[in-house]
Amino acid sequence: MSASTPLSVSDVIARRKAAGSGAFIxxxxxxxxxxxxxxxxxxxxxxxxxxxxxxxxxxxxPVMDGLVIQRATQQALSNGFRLRDVFTAVEAIRSRVDIPVLVMTYWNPVLQFGVDRFADALVSAGGSGLITPDITPDSALDWIATSERTGLDRVFLAAPSSTDARLRETVAATRGFVYAVSTMGITGLRTDLDAAARTLVDRLREAGSSTTCVGIGISNADQVSRVLEYADGAIVGTALVKALGDGGVRELARTTSSLTSGTSLV
Incomplete structure (x- = not known):
């Protein structure tokens, strides 16, 4: 696989579905x-x-991030993080594991860097696309055009408050998967996932989505398993960041193994 050929996120998720499992992001x-x-x-x-x-x-x-992720990103910034580090990281990761890498970014850093320049650097590093939480398809025409040119996936978010018209627009513009926000709050651990997530996934399917993943609030293997009863993938962040912060890479590996045990549907 050439680094200039982005790995298809939707293909990876489809293979998991075909095998009788759900995807873990x-x-x-x-x-x-x-x-x-x-x-x-x-x-x-x-x-x-x-x-x-x-x-x-x-x-x-970070308007969408909970306290655990805010603290982690502030530490990274305090340590001297620069945007070019993203491409360094993607290239290094892809040299070691054959797995799609999406970059989740608020839109202002991409604008400041240059949309085309950012996309070209991401492709060169072996990245697969962007998750953009703070722009909607109607305000992302430059990014949509650039992603068409480069073949990068573009993951937009859908919330329980979204209108049917907005969901149709989001589905039409998305490539990779639609990111269904399970609650109306910010990221973090929750003991109970909002029942609105299941309804939102149903609405997205009615709007034409073939691949929908649910994120925000998932923190254990049982919740992963329950989400995959109706969604194509489960997205976990806070539980992983907390594990890394508390116990380093070893604890992160243990937590990941525990969480991904919930992906088997057979």
Missing amino acids: GYLPVGFPDLATSIDAAVALAENGADVLELGVPYSD
Whole structure:
């Protein structure tokens, strides 16, 4: 696989579905607790059952992130994180594991870097696409055009509050999977997933989505399993970031192995 040919996230998820399983998508911020360890941590996710990696870009105004992830990204920024570190990390990870790597980023850093420049650098590093939590398809025309040129996936978010028209627009613009936000709050551990997630996934299917993954609030294997009863993938962030912060890569690997045990549906 050439680094200039992005791995297809939807193909990876489809293979998991065909095998009678659901996909596990693991989030970690680049540069936490430092750049080298964040690379080792992402590789550990892949080696312990993650199907897709979601690498977060540390940002000074993370409107969607809960306290655990905010603290981690602030540490990365304090340690001197620079946007180019994202491409360094993606390239290093892809040299060690054959797994799609999506970059989760607020839109302002991409704009400041240059949309085409960012996309070309991501392709060169072997990345698969972007998750963009703070832009909607109607405000992302430059990114949609650039992703068409480069073949990168573009993952937009859908919330329980989204109108049917907005869901149809999101589905039409998305490539990879639609990111269904399970609650209306910020990221974090929750003992009970919002029942609105199941309804949202149903609404997205009615809007034409073939691949929908659910994130925010998933923190154990049982919740992963329950989400995969109705969704195509489960996205976990806070539980993984907490494990890495508390016990390093070894604890992260153990937590990932535990969580991904919930992906088997047979």
